[in-house]
Amino acid sequence: MSAIHTNPRPVSALDPFSAEFRADPFAAYAELRATGPIVWLEQYGIWVVQHHAQVKDVLTDWRRFSNAGGGGLTNYFKEPNWRQPSIILEVDPPEHERTRKVMMRVINANAIKSLRGGFETVARRLVDAALAQGEIEAVSQLVQPFPLTVFPDAVGMPPLDREIMLVYGGMVFGAFGPRTAWYDQLMERAEEVSAWIDAHCARAALTDDGLGAGIYAAADAGEITHDExxxxxxxxxxxxxxxxxxxxxxxxxxxxQHPEQWALLRADPTLARNAFEEATRYDSSSQSLFRTTTESFEFAGQTLARHEKVLVLIGSAGRDPAVWDEPDRFDIRRRLTHQVGYGTGIHGCVAQMMARLEGEVFFRALAERVGTLTCTGPSQLRLVPGLRGLSSLPLALAA
Structure with a gap:
């Protein structure tokens, strides 16, 4: 049954999953913010919130805006998922509390601190190799190898070819949008890739001293099952x-692209953490996510029906002029007190402190070793649904 709206419903024909939108989402964000605090996207029959205030309200109200409906366009209350739902990302309390408690204990401050030295070693090696080459394709030669090395190492995955993890990531995050020919082709490998991932997440495949072992220790203690x-x-x-x-x-x-900001970081490499934090506000990989309503209720002047999808534009919240001075300016010295780039509330990114450590270590190593950083050609964005990211970034580096 359709919801009865007491106020005129702001409507937009914008398609947030189109190549045009993804190529320049920030102009579209401004248009949506001018349309209203919550807008109906007629093409998909979903709501969208784009102001910092409403984004924060949705993300912190898990009782009415559920994660169990799925993080993408597909509504798990109405349609099945292609894989078993995540038992931490796609559930709500009380189940969520049990699994998140385990994860937060494993990824504690001491554990994160202990990873710094290994992360620094890998970052320096990769930056030195890029410097020695001079001109590189930075995504494949510098950017991808760093998290693909340090994060699985930290979990306890032994050294092996991990490129298949990027295919799996495409399957997971590509599912956030509508089905496309690109995604259908990717999913032809679903059985093979899922089997690889499951095999390498098993206890026997992990080292005894990684974060994964800590998760399995919680299973030994009876807090979760071994399958969980x-x-x-x-x-x-x-x-x-x-x-x-x-x-x-x-x-x-x-x-x-902002040499004056690079000069600031170069002059003071301790700004690396804040530089990465500002970049997360300015242009992050996680531009959006979904919540699903659990009941019918009034929100921002509109009546939302039960089990309606709500697209949450955290990328737009990061450019909201109601919160940020000169929001379209990239400023690594900006004071960041309203960050929602990692989400917020009980479903805020569980590994955000590790991501922050990776960003800090990577950019500090870069600033301490590289004098000039120059784009030698146009970068290429991925324009398919899913995370926002680059497929190529040609760079020249010199000491």
Missing amino acids: ARLLVRSFLSAGVDTTIDSIGLALRALA
Whole structure:
């Protein structure tokens, strides 16, 4: 039954999954913010929120805006998922509390601190290799190898060819949008890729001293089952590799395109963490996510029906002039007190402190070693549904 709206319903014909929108989402965000606090996207029959205030309200109200309906366009309350739902990302309390408690204990401050030295070693090696070459395709030669090395290493995955993890990430995050020919072709490998991921998330495939072992220790203690431990390791890997790769790539492009900001970082490498934080606000891999309503209720002047999809544009919230001064300006010295780039509330990114550490270590190593950073050609964005990221970034680096 359709909802009865007491106020005129703001409507937009914009398609947030189109190549045109994805090529320049920021102009579309401004148009949506001018349309209203919540807007009906007629092409998909979904709501969208784009102001910082409403984005935060939705993300912090899990009782009315559920994660269990799925993080993408497909409504899990009405349609099945192609894979078993994540037992931490696609559930709500009380089940969510049980699994998140395990994850947060495993990824504690001491664990993150202990990873820094290994992360720094890998970052320096990759930056030195890029410097020695001089001109590189930065996505494949510098950006991707860093998270693909340090994050699975931290989880306890032994050294092996991990490129298939990027295929799996495409399947997971590509499902956030509508079905396309690109996605159908990708899903032809679903059985093979899912089997590889499951096999490498099993306890026997992991080292005894990684974060994955900590998750399995919780299973030994009876806090979760061993099958749930495998699923948590899977969720950890799927959420912690692709997002960080794309965020680092977009941040690297922003620094190369803003030489005055690169000069600031070069002069003071301790700004690396804030530079990555600002890049997450300015142009992050995670531009949007979904929630699904659990009941009919009034929100921002509109009546939302039960089990309606709500698209949450966290990328637009990061450019909201009601919160940020000169929001379209990239400023690595900006004071960031309203960040929602990692989400917020009980479903905020569970591995965000590790992502922040990776970004800080990567850009500090870069600033300490590289004098000039120059784009030698146009970068290429991926224009298919899913995470926002670069498929190529030609760069010249010199000491």
